[in-house]
Amino acid sequence: MTSSVIVGEDEEDSFTKPLGRLSVFYYGVGHMLNDITASCWFTYLLLFLTQIGLSPRDAAIVMLSGQVADGFATIFIGELIDRFGHFKIWHAAGSLLVAISFSSVFGGCLPCSILHSTSLTIETLSYSTFAAIFNIGWAATQVSHMAMVNCITLNSTSRVALTSSRNAFSMVANLGLYAIALVVFGVSKADTKENTESQYRWIAYSCITVGCCFVIIFLMGTKEPRLRINLRESNRTRIPWAYWFKKILYYQVAVVYLLTRLVLNVSQAYLAFFVIDDLQMAQSAKALIPAIIYICSFVVSVMLQEIPWNGKRLKAYYCAGGIIWMFCGVSILLLPRSINSFMYAISVFIGIANALILVTAISMQSVLIGSELGGCAFVCGSLSFLDKMSCGLALYVLQSHQSATSPQVDVNIQHSFNFSVTRYGLGLVPAVCSFIGVAVTYFMELDSTILKRLCQPLLLE
Template identity: 30%
Template sequence: MSESFEGVHRTVCNIISYGVGHVLNDLCASMWFTYLLAYLQGVVEFDSYLAGCLLLFGQIVDAISTPFVGIESDATSGFFNYGKRKSWHLLGCICVALSYPFIFCNVFQSYNPSSTAKFIFYAPLVAIFQFGWASCQISHLSMIPLLTNKDSFRDELNACRYIFTVLSNITVYCLIWILLGNDKESALTPSDQKVFTYLVLIIVGIGICCVIFYHVGCKEPSVNRRMSKLVSESQIQTSTDVKNLKVTPLMWLKQRKFYQISVIYMCTRLIINISQTYLTMYLPNSVDLQKKYIAIIPLVVFVSSLVNSFLVKYIDKAIGRKLTFLTGLLLIAGSSTWFMFICKEIGCNKQVFGAAVLLGAGGSTLLIESLSLTADLIGCHTESGAFVYGSMSFTDKLSNGVAVMIIQLYNPCGKLHKCDAGAAYFRDIMVFVPAGSAALALLFLLSLCGDDVGNLTVKKRKKATEEDALLGNETIS
C-alpha cells in the first residue's frame, strides 16, 4: 500500500466513534428483518403475499439505491464541504429517522381497509426508509478504507462495527421481551400494537444519539490525503502493480474477484437475514413456543454472535481469512442440521437454544470475514470504495427480497402468524435456505484458493494524457 497514506490515530475513542455510526441502521434492520412480516400479518392483518411484496419492494429500492449512493458518494465532495462519506451518512440517517416510525405505528386501528390500500400507504414510507438505510450503510462501510491502510486496524473497525450491530439487535430483543411481558400466547395479534409503537420510538431515539456521537467523534480524512502518488508510464505494470492508480467502476466490473466476493457476501447476508426473518415464524409454528420466545431465541442468537465476534480476530490471525470463513460455514451447517431434528414436544423443543448458539456464532464469523475480504479487495483504492460496497449490497438486497417473496408466495398461513400447516414449512426454511446458501458460498470460497484478494489484474492501459499525468489522475480502463 502507498506509504504516503495517513490515517486516523488508532485510539479506542476513534474506533468506538466509528462503530456507533451504524447503530440507527442496525436497530431498524433488526426490527425490519425479525418482526416486519410477523407484525404485518399478526398485528396489521396484512395478507402474507402482499406483506412479502412490501418487503421485496423495500429490498428492490435498497438494491437500486446502494450502487447509486456508492457512485455519487465517490463522485461528490460532500455537501457544504462537510465530507463526502459523512454527508451521505447524515442524509441517510435523516431519511431513516423521519420515515421508519410510521411503518410500525399502525394508523388502521380504528378501521380495517384492504391489504392493497395498506400497501399503497406503506410503500412510500418504505422507499424513503430504504434509500436512507442504503445511504447510511454504504457511506459508513466506505469510511473503513479511508480511515486506515492497516489490515489489523481495518479488522478492528469491522469487528467494532459488528459488535455494535450485535448490541443493537440485543437491545431490540431485550426491549420487546420486556414489552411483551409474560404473555402466554404464541402468536401476535392486533392487541400487540402498543408494543411495537413503544419499541420503534425507543430505538429511533437511541439511534439518533449514536448518529450524533459518530458525527462529532469520527473525523473523515480529506480526500486529497488519499490521492495516489504520481507514477510514470514506465512504472505501470501489465498485471498487478496498480496500487498507485485510480480504479474506476468499469475497472471493478472487469475483475473476476469482484464477482466472487460479491456472491460470498450475498450468501452471507442470505444466511443471516432469512434465518432472522423466519425464526419468529419458526418458533410458534414448528416448535410451539410461547410468544416471549420470539424475543428470547433471537437474543440467544445475537449474544452468541457477540461472544464469537471477540474471538474471530484471533482465529483469523491464526489460520487466515478463508479458513476462518470456512469455520463459519461449518457452524451454519451444524445449526441447519440441528433445526431439522427439533420437535414440538416439551423438552425437545428447548433444543432450539443450542441451534441458535451455532447460528449466531456462524453468522458473526461469516459477516466479519466477508466484510474483511471486501476491504482487502478495495485495498488502497478508496476513491471507488463506495461503489464496491454499493455493488456488494445490491446483490445482497435483491437476493434477500426475491427469497422472501418466493417464501411468502408459498406461505400456508395466509394472514395468520401461526397455523398447523406452517410447522413443516418454516422448519424447512430454517434448514434449507441457510444450508443451501452456505454450500454456494463454499464453492466460491474454493474458487478464491491461491488468489491474493487485493491483487488486481489489469490489461496494460493506453498512454495517459500529459494533463492527467501532471495531475496524478491516471485511471485504469
C-alpha cells in the same frame, strides 16, 4: 520534488499503522441506528403486517418494495459518494431519513386515516411507500459507513478491526431491540388492531431514540476520512465500473457476500415463526433464542478484534462459520417438537457462525478494494444491491408459499415435525447458501491482493 515525494510516502505510511481502540469504537457505533431498525424490520415486519390484517403475500410485497428501493439506492448513492466524497454528510442525511420514516412504517396507515378508508390495497401501497423511503435512507447510511473503512486506514488488519467493531455493536443493537420489545410486549396487550399498532409504534420510537444517540457519538468522534485526499494522485482517481467487472475476485466476493446476507436475513425473518409455530415453544422463546444468538455473536466479534489477519485466515474463519451453519441448518430441518429445548443449544452455534461469516465476508470487500479508493463506494453499493434484491426475492417467494401451507401447521401431532416454509427458511436456505459460500471461498486468492499483510496486534493499546 524529492521532499514532496517523501512527505507523500510518510503520509501513506501513517495510514498503514494500527488504529487506536477509541477510533475503532467511534466508528463501530456509527451503524447502530441502521442495525436496530433493521433488526426490527426483519424480525417483526412480516409478523406486524399480518397481525394487522394484511395477507402474507401483501406483507411480502411491502418487504420486497423496501428491498428493491434499497438495492437501487445503494448503486446510485455509491456512485455519488465515489464522485463527491463527504462520507459523514451522506451518513447524517441517511440517518435523518431513517429516523423520520421508520416510525411511519410501524405507526399505522397514514393515508387510511386521512381518507377514512379500510381498503387493504391502500394499506399495502402506504406501507410499501414508507418502506421504500426508509430503505433509501438506510442505504445512504450503510454505503457511506461501509466505504469509510477503506478510507480510514490502509492497514488490512485494522480494517478487519473496524468491521469487527461494527459487527459487535450490531449485536448490541439487536439485543437492545429485543429488550425493548420484551418491555413493550410485557406492559401492553395487542387485543385490537389499534393496540397492536401502538405496541410497534412505541418500539419504533424507542429504537430511533437509542440509535440517534449513537449516531451523534459517531459524528462527533469520527473525523471525515482524509486518506483519499492524502494518497498519491494515481490512487485518488475515480475508478470506472468496468474495472471491477474484469476482476474474478469481484464476482467471488459478491457471491460470498450475497450468500452471507441471505443466511442472516432469511434465518432472522423466520426464527420467531419457527420457535412458536413449528416447535410450539413458550412465547418468551421468540425473544430469548434471538438474544442468545446475538450474545454469542457479540462475544465472537470482540474476540475477532484480537487476531492478526491475512487472506488465509479470512478464508479459514469464513469456512469454519459456514460449516457450523450447515450443521445447524440440518439440525433445524430434523428437530422434532418433542425435543424443542435443543433449539437453545443450536442458537449458540448459530450466533458463533453468524459472527464468523459476517465479519470475514465484509472484510473480503476491503481486501478486494485494497488501496484503490476511487471505487470503494461502488463496490460496497453494488454488493449491497445484490444483497437487497436477493433477500427481497427470497422472502417474497417463501412468504408467498406460506399462505398456502400455513393452515396445515396446527394439525401436526405433538411429537412430529412438518417440513414447513419456516423450517425451510430457517434451516434449508441458510445451509445451502453456507455450502455454496464455503465452496466459493475455498477457491479465492486473497493473499496476493492484500496491500500489506501485517502480523501484528489488531489494535493499539
